[in-house]
Amino acid sequence: MRVILETKQRKKPFLPIEAETIIPRNFLKGPALTVFEGNKERLLSDLFWIFVEGTAVSPDKVEVILKGDTARIKRVGEYMDTGTIRIQGDIGMHCGNFMSGGVIEISGNADAWLGREMLGGSIICYGNAGHYCASGYRGEKHGMKGGRVEVMGDAGDFCAEYLTGGEVHIHGSCGDMAGVEMKGGQLIIEGDATRPCGNMKDGTCMIFGTVHHMLPTFEKIDTKKLPDRDGTVVVYKGDVANRGKGILMIKKPLVGETIS
Amino acid sequence: MTELLVKNACVIDPLNKILMEIMDIPVRDGRIVESVSAGADVIDARGCLTLPGGIDSHSHVCGTKVNFGRYMSPEDMRAGRTARRGKMHVTSGYYVPTTYGNSYRYSAMGYTTVLEGAMAPLEARHTHEEFTATPHQDMLANTLFDGNWAIMEAVRAKDIKKAAAIVAWTLSAVKGYSIKLTNPGGTEAWGWGQDLSSIHDMVPNFNVTPAEIITTMIAANELLGLPHSVHLHCNNLGKPGNYRTTLQTFDLVPDTNNGRQTLYATHVQFHAYGGTTWRDISSKADDIARAVNAKPQIVMDMGQIMFGRTMTMTADGPMEFNLYCLHHNKWSNHDVELETGSGIIPVLYSKKSLVNCVMWAIGLELALLTKNPYQCLLETDNPNGAPFVKYPEIIGLLMSKRYRDEECATLNGGTEQRTALSALDREMDWNEIAIMTRAGQAKALGIDAQGKGHFRTGAEADIAIYPIRCRDVDPTTEYRKVIEGFQKTMYTIKRGRVVARDGDVIVEGANSTFWVNPVVPDDLNVASDPEFVKKFEEYYTVRMGNYPVQDVYLPRGKCIRTEAAL
Numbered sequence: 001m002r003v004i005l006e007t008k009q010r011k012k013p014f015l016p017i018e019a020e021t022i023i024p025r026n027f028l029k030g031p032a033l034t035v036f037e038g039n040k041e042r043l044l045s046d047l048f049w050i051f052v053e054g055t056a057v058s059p060d061k062v063e064v065i066l067k068g069d070t071a072r073i074k075r076v077g078e079y080m081d082t083g084t085i086r087i088q089g090d091i092g093m094h095c096g097n098f099m100s101g102g103v104i105e106i107s108g109n110a111d112a113w114l115g116r117e118m119l120g121g122s123i124i125c126y127g128n129a130g131h132y133c134a135s136g137y138r139g140e141k142h143g144m145k146g147g148r149v150e151v152m153g154d155a156g157d158f159c160a161e162y163l164t165g166g167e168v169h170i171h172g173s174c175g176d177m178a179g180v181e182m183k184g185g186q187l188i189i190e191g192d193a194t195r196p197c198g199n200m201k202d203g204t205c206m207i208f209g210t211v212h213h214m215l216p217t218f219e220k221i222d223t224k225k226l227p228d229r230d231g232t233v234v235v236y237k238g239d240v241a242n243r244g245k246g247i248l249m250i251k252k253p254l255v256g257e258t259i260s
Numbered sequence: 261m262t263e264l265l266v267k268n269a270c271v272i273d274p275l276n277k278i279l280m281e282i283m284d285i286p287v288r289d290g291r292i293v294e295s296v297s298a299g300a301d302v303i304d305a306r307g308c309l310t311l312p313g314g315i316d317s318h319s320h321v322c323g324t325k326v327n328f329g330r331y332m333s334p335e336d337m338r339a340g341r342t343a344r345r346g347k348m349h350v351t352s353g354y355y356v357p358t359t360y361g362n363s364y365r366y367s368a369m370g371y372t373t374v375l376e377g378a379m380a381p382l383e384a385r386h387t388h389e390e391f392t393a394t395p396h397q398d399m400l401a402n403t404l405f406d407g408n409w410a411i412m413e414a415v416r417a418k419d420i421k422k423a424a425a426i427v428a429w430t431l432s433a434v435k436g437y438s439i440k441l442t443n444p445g446g447t448e449a450w451g452w453g454q455d456l457s458s459i460h461d462m463v464p465n466f467n468v469t470p471a472e473i474i475t476t477m478i479a480a481n482e483l484l485g486l487p488h489s490v491h492l493h494c495n496n497l498g499k500p501g502n503y504r505t506t507l508q509t510f511d512l513v514p515d516t517n518n519g520r521q522t523l524y525a526t527h528v529q530f531h532a533y534g535g536t537t538w539r540d541i542s543s544k545a546d547d548i549a550r551a552v553n554a555k556p557q558i559v560m561d562m563g564q565i566m567f568g569r570t571m572t573m574t575a576d577g578p579m580e581f582n583l584y585c586l587h588h589n590k591w592s593n594h595d596v597e598l599e600t601g602s603g604i605i606p607v608l609y610s611k612k613s614l615v616n617c618v619m620w621a622i623g624l625e626l627a628l629l630t631k632n633p634y635q636c637l638l639e640t641d642n643p644n645g646a647p648f649v650k651y652p653e654i655i656g657l658l659m660s661k662r663y664r665d666e667e668c669a670t671l672n673g674g675t676e677q678r679t680a681l682s683a684l685d686r687e688m689d690w691n692e693i694a695i696m697t698r699a700g701q702a703k704a705l706g707i708d709a710q711g712k713g714h715f716r717t718g719a720e721a722d723i724a725i726y727p728i729r730c731r732d733v734d735p736t737t738e739y740r741k742v743i744e745g746f747q748k749t750m751y752t753i754k755r756g757r758v759v760a761r762d763g764d765v766i767v768e769g770a771n772s773t774f775w776v777n778p779v780v781p782d783d784l785n786v787a788s789d790p791e792f793v794k795k796f797e798e799y800y801t802v803r804m805g806n807y808p809v810q811d812v813y814l815p816r817g818k819c820i821r822t823e824a825a826l
Binding site for chain 1: 332333334335336338589590
């Protein structure tokens with residue numbers, strides 16, 4: 001079953017839509033759902049043209065497609081456990097919060113808090129992701145616990161903060177403080193990063209671009225050749241300031257340093 | 261003139277020796293009266309359990325440290341969210357909710373009076389502002405004197421009158437209600453990077469001991485004739501083997517007041533540990549309870565912990581640092597100049613942890629082993645042991661041996677060897693629960709004279725009607741019904757006005773703040789003592805003239821004047 005939601009023209013296109021009801025499971029019984037536009041509760045059909053193709057017997061066979069001006073739709077896929085959501089365009093904040101299964105595909109950019117505290121499933125974003133991509137909510141000690149987030153473009157600050165499990169793969173660069181407070185899982189950054197992995201406890205972070213302002217609290221333990229990759233990486237352990245046992249691998253030499 | 265008649269109420273009023281009598285309660289203008297006219301509004305209680313409004317005699321709900329707890333736990337604000345509805349403001353939070361959240365949840369449980377457990381005098385304005393925003397409960401503030409420099413100098417000089425005069429001035433300046441000592445001397449020592457391990461250790465720079473502070477403050481409290489006794493959080497909180505300190509402290513307490521206790525020892529569960537380290541911690545609740553049974557001058561509260569996530573907050577800075585060393589979680593310590601300190605750290609009490617299970621059992625043991633329920637009150641030291649919304653569950657545990665056994669079966673296997681809980685058969689009855697949740701508190705806080713905690717003619721019409729028919733319910737087996745019943749009142753009536761119905765608050769509140777103004781002779785007034793004024797201006801960062809809390813902070817303040825026997 002395929003549900004296509006195409007945004008209608010809105011009087012106030014800048015008002016965010018709180019759409020935590022848009023998850024595949026909810027469409028099994030039809031598209032009679034409500035979302036909040038600002039502080040007003042609206043029927044889904046007030047805001048979207050809805051096209052339903054085919055039927056499904058179980059939620060994993062449901063595919064939701066969002067089209068049009070989707071950049072201000074927030075919390076799409078919150079608590080999603082199965083099925084597929086494809087977003088043809090940009091998506092608003094908190095996409096895939098707490099999701100435990102299924103697939104979210106974003107062809108444009110994602111706003112902040114993409115895949116926050118997610119437990120399973122996978123998110124792939126072909127554009128850039130905002131701040132706090134794959135992180136935990138403020139104050140929460142365990143961020144993303146499982147699943148996979150892949151961003152083809154860049155990610156903002158605090159990418160994978162409090163990462164506890166699962167895999168985060170950023171093909172572009174990250175902003176400031178990527179992987180801080182990491183407690184597990186794997187973070188791969190193909191591009192550059194600034195001040196990565198502060199107060200890291202556990203887990204693995206690999207950075208293949210340039211690291212700016214590397215923290216002094218990482219202990220160099222090894223150099224290593226990675227399978228399927230050219231050249232060698234330097235392996236650091238840390239953050240030793242707080243007895244951390246995380247592994248940080250950096251490909252490009254830090255300023256003033258040569259890889260032996 | 262507004263009149264109200266509560267009909268067919270099954271009343272338990274321990275202070276007036278009324279036990280499950282079906283009667284009517286007439287109310288006029290917020291007070292209980294003999295009778296009302298035929299035109300009065302009528303509430304039919306349909307034979308349900310009707311108690312005086314609940315009183316919490318030790319809870320941290322307002323003030324700077326509670327607010328800092330909110331500030332450092334944004335993740336807690338995701339829990340307990342309710343939208344604006346009718347007269348209810350939005351609320352959020354579970355263990356450190358917004359002030360309205362606290363107020364509504366207390367109201368839903370039938371609580372109408374709350375004592376804030378610790379107010380630093382210097383930060384009293386904030387506390388009073390939050391009192392105003394906790395609109396459905398009358399509020400009282402324990403005022404911290406544990407590390408007050410002027411007090412400690414008076415203690416060193418063995419000048420009880422001077423100490424009493426300083427207390428009198430401070431209480432009236434900051435609109436406080438009673439004297440609170442939190443780890444007396446210990447927090448001050450912690451300010452200098454040191455800690456005290458017994459009540460006979462010297463506080464650095466002051467050469468006084470906690471024992472001297474405690475005895476002097478008790479004497480000063482009685483000299484001033486304050487309605488409440490000294491409210492003490494003993495030294496060495498949460499350290500294995502600390503029951504000795506607690507017993508030594510209890511031995512210091514004279515029996516000098518006929519009307520009430522001379523010492524209120526708070527959250528005693530945290531002070532009743534045997535053993536030497538966390539590995540061999542055990543319960544010493546029976547030693548403590550035996551001491552309390554033999555000393556009618558002491559009232560304690562349970563400080564029960566309940567399993568789950570919560571936040572500890574106390575003026576006991578060093579203890580919070582020790583907790584941080586265990587948990588490695590976010591934490592804060594704070595020094596209040598010349599007065600006290602505080603600390604905050606989130607915790608998770610888990611059934612897997614033997615230490616937590618022992619703590620849980622100790623609280624219940626204390627309540628069950630104390631013969632006179634007026635001497636052991638039901639509290640969780642909200643939110644340190646658990647948020648106050650867990651009170652109904654504690655009531656269930658106290659009333660039902662079966663419920664306790666069922667809970668014990670889910671705990672860490674070592675619990676039974678370390679505690680005697682499973683050997684205790686006592687099951688509390690309705691009257692004892694009424695004592696432990698309102699009558700005892702009213703008496704201990706000395707607010708029965710203000711018309712709290714009972715239904716005598718002239719009393720404040722704070723009434724809680726619970727959907728429990730106590731003659732039909734057997735709490736020993738139907739404890740679920742008891743818990744549900746105590747979670748939501750049918751009606752909570754505050755000063756003759758229905759404020760909550762079936763758990764929903766239906767009016768804007770208008771609470772009062774009770775504060776004490778002890779009148780002392782002019783020659784003892786510290787405000788005209790040049791030495792006190794000189795030191796104040798020299799050491800404090802505020803001027804003495806700016807220190808007192810202005811009346812505008814207490815829109816509905818109620819002053820209780822006491823005459824000092826000086």
